[in-house]
Amino acid sequence: MNHPHDxxxxxxxxxxxxxxxxxxxxxxxxxxxxxGSPMLTLAIDGLIASGVVDHIVIMVPAExxxxxxxxxxxxxxxxxxxxxxxxxxxxxxxxxxxxxxxxATHVLVHDAARALTPPSLIAEVVAALRAxxxxxxxxxxxTDTIKSVDAxxxxxxxxxxxxxxxxxxPQGFEAQLLREAYALDVPATDDAGLVERLGAHVHVIxxxxxxxxxxxxxxxxxxxxxxxxxxVPQAVSR
Ligand code: CTP
Ligand code: MG
Numbered sequence: 001m002n003h004p005h006d007x008x009x010x011x012x013x014x015x016x017x018x019x020x021x022x023x024x025x026x027x028x029x030x031x032x033x034x035x036g037s038p039m040l041t042l043a044i045d046g047l048i049a050s051g052v053v054d055h056i057v058i059m060v061p062a063e064x065x066x067x068x069x070x071x072x073x074x075x076x077x078x079x080x081x082x083x084x085x086x087x088x089x090x091x092x093x094x095x096x097x098x099x100x101x102x103x104a105t106h107v108l109v110h111d112a113a114r115a116l117t118p119p120s121l122i123a124e125v126v127a128a129l130r131a132x133x134x135x136x137x138x139x140x141x142x143t144d145t146i147k148s149v150d151a152x153x154x155x156x157x158x159x160x161x162x163x164x165x166x167x168x169x170p171q172g173f174e175a176q177l178l179r180e181a182y183a184l185d186v187p188a189t190d191d192a193g194l195v196e197r198l199g200a201h202v203h204v205i206x207x208x209x210x211x212x213x214x215x216x217x218x219x220x221x222x223x224x225x226x227x228x229x230x231x232v233p234q235a236v237s238r
Contacts, residue, residue, distance in 0.1 A: 010126055011104035012047045012170065013097035014058040016040045016068070016112035017086020022215050028061050030112035032220070035227040039115035039214065040068065044075045047110065050122035053079055057100045058112070059086035059093040094191060095182055107178050109191045110170035116223060116230075117170070117211040125172040128205055134174040135195045138207035139165030165204055167192065168211040 016039075020029025030040040037045075040058060047053045056075075060068040062085040072081035084100045086093030094109055101107065106129045108122070121138055128136040142164045148157045171191050173181075181194035188194045192202045214223050 008105045008130070009054050009103045010052055010106045010108065010129075011055045011057060011101040011175075012053045012108040012110055012122075013094055013101065014040070014043055014047070014056060014110055014112050015086065015090050015093045015097070016043070017059045017061050017093040018090065018113070019061075023220060024217060025220075028064065029214070030060065031064060031067070034115060034214075034220070034223045038071060040112045041071050041074065042115035043110065043112045043117070044072060044081060046115075046117050046119050047108075047122060048075060048079050050119040050126070052123050052126040053108065055079065055101065055103070056081045057097045058083050059097045060084075061086065091188065091194075098179065098182060101175075104175040107173050107175045108170040109173075109178075111213060113213045113215065114169050114211050115214060116226060117168075118208050121168075121208045121211055122170055124205055125170050128203065129172045129174065133172075133203050134177050135172070135192060135200055135202040137171045137190075137192045137202060137204055138168045138211060139204040140168070140207040140209065142166050166207070167204070168207045168213070 016030035018029055023029050025032045031038045034042060044056060047056055056079055058068055058081065060083060065083050065085060068083045072083060075081055082100050084096050087096055108125060125136055142161055145161060146159055146164060147155045150156050167190060173195060177195060177200055181198050184194060184197055186197055195202055214220055
């Protein structure tokens with residue numbers, strides 16, 4: 001949230017326009033409930049509870065815009081929530097969200113599918129931006145051994161695990177940097193990947209296991225179990 005005399009505007013873009021093919025539910029993934037609340041609602045609640053976001057833009061399948069508006073009205077009105085149609089690929093959805101946030105000085109891109117992300121992690125990403133870091137992502141050490149393989153499934157290498165991180169969201173950026181990265185119009189699997197193409201440094205801060213992405217039925221099962229155990233989320237005190 002803004003400090004007095006602070007001209008900064010932190011806008012969170014929430015990609016929620018995927019189909020959830022790997023999850024295999026009837027509804028698009030962001031609308032699948034966990035403990036009675038759609039993932040999208042949980043993600044919005046977490047962003048609001050962080051206390052560091054001025055505007056939320058959610059990108060959803062075009063046919064679910066009205067439904068998403070109803071959900072975001074329930075979010076309590078403490079932070080304005082805009083709803084726009086996403087695109088065919090996640091990158092198209094983020095581009096649509098970015099166009100709906102012209103006032104942003106800082107942008108968070110945060111997957112609806114990371115519905116249980118702790119508000120404290122969101123606040124830490126914004127704290128890094130406020131400290132002057134232009135691009136920041138949360139990451140966790142990898143616990144599995146990772147191997148590269150060729151088209152025949154034959155191992156071609158085993159990178160040193162110590163130098164690898166599994167990257168989560170929210171990913172935080174100086175807005176101008178992210179706009180330049182999107183203007184490149186090259187493929188990338190995450191937003192930081194685009195910024196890397198500009199040659200900018202992307203900083204990694206410690207991630208949180210609770211920011212895991214709900215991708216498969218096993219993940220959904222885990223999320224249900226975790227939410228059943230979870231106390232009511234606390235707003236971050238600042
Ligand atoms: N997403 C999006 N627009 C797309 C594709 C994905 O906004 N065209 C969003 C998803 O809604 C999700 C996030 O990006 O919140 C991460 O994507 P992923 O986990 O791959 O979700 P889905 O694409 O829905 O799942 P799947 O790939 O299994 O279909
Ligand atoms: Mg996907």
